[in-house]
Amino acid sequence: MADQNTSIPSMSLSWVTLAVIAVIGGFSLWSMYSGFQALNSEDSEFAMAYLLIGAAGFAAIGYMLFSTRSSVPRKPTVPKVNVVTTLECPDCNLKRVRDFKRGDYINKDDESCTRCEGKMVITGIHKRAEPKKG
Ligand SMILES: [Zn+2]
Numbered sequence: 001m002a003d004q005n006t007s008i009p010s011m012s013l014s015w016v017t018l019a020v021i022a023v024i025g026g027f028s029l030w031s032m033y034s035g036f037q038a039l040n041s042e043d044s045e046f047a048m049a050y051l052l053i054g055a056a057g058f059a060a061i062g063y064m065l066f067s068t069r070s071s072v073p074r075k076p077t078v079p080k081v082n083v084v085t086t087l088e089c090p091d092c093n094l095k096r097v098r099d100f101k102r103g104d105y106i107n108k109d110d111e112s113c114t115r116c117e118g119k120m121v122i123t124g125i126h127k128r129a130e131p132k133k134g
Contacts, residue, residue, distance in 0.1 A: 028057025
């Protein structure tokens with residue numbers, strides 16, 4: 001692979017991790033299978049060794065999955081405002097919708113009207129409607 005922009009290692013990292021996990025998983029399955037096969041035969045000491053190898057492989061997979069998950073930087077969860085406040089001017093019936101702010105409640109006198117001198121009153125607080133396409 002060419003030495004390109006390495007600022008997006010998450011893609012290749014997960015790809016490599018998946019490949020390694022697949023190899024280890026196959027090897028562990030084979031070890032477990034061989035162990036159970038050996039259990040039926042007389043060499044049960046080999047069986048225990050195989051089973052231990054298989055278990056260790058699965059443990060390694062679990063560790064890898066855990067470590068990759070914890071190493072991936074989580075996206076900063078920006079709380080998206082999905083609640084809006086509807087304001088209405090009692091004097092000129094101008095309606096406005098803006099993002100909900102802390103402290104908003106219905107019938108509260110809010111900002112002044114942009115059309116007249118009156119005070120706009122909060123008439124509703126509800127979830128933002130789905131953005132319509134077109
Ligand atoms: Zn007004």
